[in-house]
Amino acid sequence: MASRPVLTAALTALAPISWGTTYAVTTQFLPPDRPLFTGLMRALPAGLVLLALARVLPRGAWWWKATVLGALNIGAFFPLLFLSAYRLPGGMAAVVGSVGPLIVVGLSALLLGQRPTVRSVLTGAVAAFGVSLVVLKAAGALDPVGVLAALASTASMSTGTVLTKRWGRPDGVGPLALTGWQLTAGGLLIAPVALLVEGAPPALDGRAVGGYLYLALANTAIAYWLWFRGIGRLSATQVTLLGPLSPLTAAVVGWAALGQALTAVQVAGMALAFGATVFGQIGTRTPPVPVREVASRGNVVTQRRRRSWPKTSAPVVASRSPHGRAVPAGVPCTVPRPAGRRHTGSGRVVPGSESTG
8 A cells, every 4th residue: 555655656757757858859859949839739639639538528617627727737837838948048947947846835735725844845945956956057147037937837837736636626537537628728728829929830840740749649648647647646745846857857868868968066966856856755645635526417516515413313212102202211201191081972072081091
């Protein structure tokens, strides 16, 4: 039983590890300067594939909930992330993004009622410091728009993670369908923005098609399914503390595949961030999340909390009243016995003359 949380954390960690390959795939295989189109190609095809596999659509309140989660986790997160990456130098976007666990700790206290602990705050701070050592480089003045975009993307994803944990899933709906809802909603939100800002889609060659297929299937469909599956089984802080694995993976891929050098400071930062990530998964209790949605008469409705009335056991019968009613033990029988009755010749009943013997 103890190995299940470890296995869940390991499978969930595959999501940020996969996201760490996005930069290399984007720069080596995809058309340049098309971040919105790339975000659209990541989200919408993956969402449609998952919807076809799950064959479940939202019902009731989950139409707007899925839209909100899709906007936070996909629709707003992707464009803001790419905007910050283009405008900030030297991996600063990754440094800002690494403070996500600290944002989740605060939001969990507000929305989930989970009090922040010294352990979670220190772990998030150490992870952010380690990431900064890996990706931060000397640069000039920071672009205010890029900084705001990085903060907004981090806050968007962090809020989506906590709300996903708070709302849970409708009864009978698995993480596959929930992921498909969000990716489809997010992709539909990105589509008009990409068309207005970047214009018509670019011409694609074989390398670009292969790169988009990888991003849509492995990097998005499977990765986000594992991510939302992990949110349902781990605490929000545990899941977000796996986020630093993304920039660490990007650094390793850049060193191994792109010939980028790693300094001693970067290696030390990787050790710090990775150690904080592992430490954040050990010894953390995962609070159970109650199912807030139940199926009723074919519709998904919000489960109302029922008032728990005290259970009373049946009274012990000590005697019976003259009327045949049971009288609980300890309760005196105060009902007088009825007087006797007799019938007259005319059929009238005269009380007081019938024997009760």
